[in-house]
Amino acid sequence: MSDTAKTAIPPAHTIGVFVSGFGGLTVLRALVARLPDARFAFIGDTARLPYGSKSRRTIARYAAQSAQFLVREQGAEFLVIACNTASALALDAIQEAVPVPVLGVIEPGAEAARAASRTGDVLVIATDATVQSHAYAAACRARGLRALEMACPLLVPLVEEGWTTCGGAEAACATRESSQQAKVTAEVIRIYLAELTAEAAAQGLKPDTLVLGCTHYPLLRPLIERAVPAGMRVIDSAEATAEAAVRLFGPHDSEKDSPKTQFPPTQLRCFATDSVEKFERLGSRFLNQPTGKVELVDLGG
Amino acid sequence: MSDTAKTAIPPAHTIGVFVSGFGGLTVLRALVARLPDARFAFIGDTARLPYGSKSRRTIARYAAQSAQFLVREQGAEFLVIACNTASALALDAIQEAVPVPVLGVIEPGAEAARAASRTGDVLVIATDATVQSHAYAAACRARGLRALEMACPLLVPLVEEGWTTCGGAEAACATRESSQQAKVTAEVIRIYLAELTAEAAAQGLKPDTLVLGCTHYPLLRPLIERAVPAGMRVIDSAEATAEAAVRLFGPHDSEKDSPKTQFPPTQLRCFATDSVEKFERLGSRFLNQPTGKVELVDLGG
Numbered sequence: 028m029s030d031t032a033k034t035a036i037p038p039a040h041t042i043g044v045f046v047s048g049f050g051g052l053t054v055l056r057a058l059v060a061r062l063p064d065a066r067f068a069f070i071g072d073t074a075r076l077p078y079g080s081k082s083r084r085t086i087a088r089y090a091a092q093s094a095q096f097l098v099r100e101q102g103a104e105f106l107v108i109a110c111n112t113a114s115a116l117a118l119d120a121i122q123e124a125v126p127v128p129v130l131g132v133i134e135p136g137a138e139a140a141r142a143a144s145r146t147g148d149v150l151v152i153a154t155d156a157t158v159q160s161h162a163y164a165a166a167c168r169a170r171g172l173r174a175l176e177m178a179c180p181l182l183v184p185l186v187e188e189g190w191t192t193c194g195g196a197e198a199a200c201a202t203r204e205s206s207q208q209a210k211v212t213a214e215v216i217r218i219y220l221a222e223l224t225a226e227a228a229a230q231g232l233k234p235d236t237l238v239l240g241c242t243h244y245p246l247l248r249p250l251i252e253r254a255v256p257a258g259m260r261v262i263d264s265a266e267a268t269a270e271a272a273v274r275l276f277g278p279h280d281s282e283k284d285s286p287k288t289q290f291p292p293t294q295l296r297c298f299a300t301d302s303v304e305k306f307e308r309l310g311s312r313f314l315n316q317p318t319g320k321v322e323l324v325d326l327g328g
Numbered sequence: 329m330s331d332t333a334k335t336a337i338p339p340a341h342t343i344g345v346f347v348s349g350f351g352g353l354t355v356l357r358a359l360v361a362r363l364p365d366a367r368f369a370f371i372g373d374t375a376r377l378p379y380g381s382k383s384r385r386t387i388a389r390y391a392a393q394s395a396q397f398l399v400r401e402q403g404a405e406f407l408v409i410a411c412n413t414a415s416a417l418a419l420d421a422i423q424e425a426v427p428v429p430v431l432g433v434i435e436p437g438a439e440a441a442r443a444a445s446r447t448g449d450v451l452v453i454a455t456d457a458t459v460q461s462h463a464y465a466a467a468c469r470a471r472g473l474r475a476l477e478m479a480c481p482l483l484v485p486l487v488e489e490g491w492t493t494c495g496g497a498e499a500a501c502a503t504r505e506s507s508q509q510a511k512v513t514a515e516v517i518r519i520y521l522a523e524l525t526a527e528a529a530a531q532g533l534k535p536d537t538l539v540l541g542c543t544h545y546p547l548l549r550p551l552i553e554r555a556v557p558a559g560m561r562v563i564d565s566a567e568a569t570a571e572a573a574v575r576l577f578g579p580h581d582s583e584k585d586s587p588k589t590q591f592p593p594t595q596l597r598c599f600a601t602d603s604v605e606k607f608e609r610l611g612s613r614f615l616n617q618p619t620g621k622v623e624l625v626d627l628g629g
Contacts, residue, residue: 074382074386075375075376081375081603180488180489181482181485181489183485184481184482184484184485187481188481188482207515208519210515211512211515211519214508214512218512222505301383302383
């Protein structure tokens with residue numbers, strides 16, 4: 028047994044994963060790959076998405092309801108808040124609402140940025156609410172980094188519309204339409220990043236790291252990596268959070284290096300507050316495998 | 329007095345206007361221009377937007393709550409549902425929930441399409457939920473028209489992001505950035521319309537009319553008019569609904585031809601379920617004048 032074994036959870040234990048919408052499935056995918064023996068209860072609060080445009084008070088209330096569902100009704104013993112907006116605005120409220128350890132995505136993302144950056148200056152792209160919370164800036168500042176944040180509200184709908192077809196470096200576009208669609212997405216990314224890097228230069232920053240501060244953005248990673256200045260590191264907060272979860276809840280070291288991407292369907296229960304069909308359809312794209320049957324749940328909203 | 333006077337309402341009466349988000353302000357603007365002596369109570373259910381991606385059951389529940397607030401607490405004697413999705417999916421539920429006349433946007437839009445089309449074939453662009461309801465297709469079919477509908481989920485976020493700067497035929501772009509942003513929006517519109525017109529041709533339709541089946545889309549009208557085939561008429565359901573409201577609730581004929589775009593602020597009370605600051609900021613863009621103070625209201629969601 029390694030010395031990390033004392034924090035490992037037995038295989039039968041349940042990790043609750045909460046997201047406001049579909050993006051959090053990128054975190055779930057990364058978690059499942061690293062913790063193949065854990066049981067996952069996942070809830071997407073799809074009736075009330077997107078959280079990115081809502082106030083702190085509303086987000087805290089909604090997120091606490093989902094957290095309580097995962098702990099009280101699904102027996103989750105650990106929670107991962109796979110949503111940047113809820114992590115930024117409601118982590119305290121969630122921690123107060125449930126008696127189990129809660130891990131958000133902001134701190135792991137900032138920690139990965141600290142490990143990656145040499146200049147100490149980082150850029151963060153996220154939803155409007157995450158940016159307005161300045162949670163990444165605070166988490167970066169606590170690590171001696173300077174962070175410049177920018178909201179990119181068009182990126183989530185572009186991902187949900189699937190205009191990312193040519194994103195994979197390996198894949199050529201299947202059709203002329205998908206090529207044109209991916210070009211639009213690439214141009215939107217270029218406009219946002221041009222604005223952000225110009226602002227960074229105006230502030231005298233020398234950023235060498237870009238944090239993807241929204242769980243939808245990993246699906247745009249290939250397009251984003253082509254758009255950033257040469258040498259800039261791109262940090263995926265979904266991956267960073269999964270790695271932090273392994274450190275907190277995970278198995279011993281010998282298993283860490285053999286991530287499995289397949290897992291028995293019985294180990295994963297998916298819930299949504301609305302549109303289970305849409306969840307199954309979009310969820311499969313994010314999870315890179317079928318979600319299985321998604322169960323409808325009413326949180327009283 | 330004209331013969332329409334019997335349906336006119338005295339100036340002090342209150343028209344309730346409900347929207348899920350900000351788009352409905354285009355309908356409010358058109359209503360205020362035509363009914364300058366009416367009193368308006370307006371509610372934006374911003375805590376739970378967008379409706380376009382939600383299920384019929386959820387939309388009906390949310391919309392009924394807003395309708396009851398307008399009637400019971402604000403004394404509205406008529407309701408205008410300035411939201412295509414709620415009109416498409418929840419008009420029956422709203423009519424059951426309140427004891428006053430209710431006007432949606434679908435029927436006026438379809439009626440305007442009937443008046444405009446010579447071929448009898450029309451195109452409709454709208455949100456995903458509106459399209460899936462096939463409410464426009466049904467309303468068109470009832471008028472002897474054939475309608476082909478398509479969801480355009482990126483257009484609402486593009487409007488809300490303000491990437492429409494060069495839209496006005498009168499306005500040159502203020503900056504290079506806004507020019508590039510408007511080009512992205514124009515390209516998104518081109519891609520959607522190319523797909524829609526190709527599908528229409530494949531079905532043997534000869535459309536000569538395009539219905540803007542979402543209250544956000546009037547802000548894209550100049551860009552859309554440049555993108556449609558020559559000779560195609562563009563129908564704005566916000567305008568069509570305001571005209572129908574005037575016929576139902578409006579003053580006598582002599583006043584109809586002198587719309588006023590200014591009105592005393594006391595005649596308009598705006599409520600929102602979240603983000604009143606965002607409502608005031610975005611609302612002003614849609615309304616083309618300041619919204620005044622927006623009051624926060626909790627509908628229990």
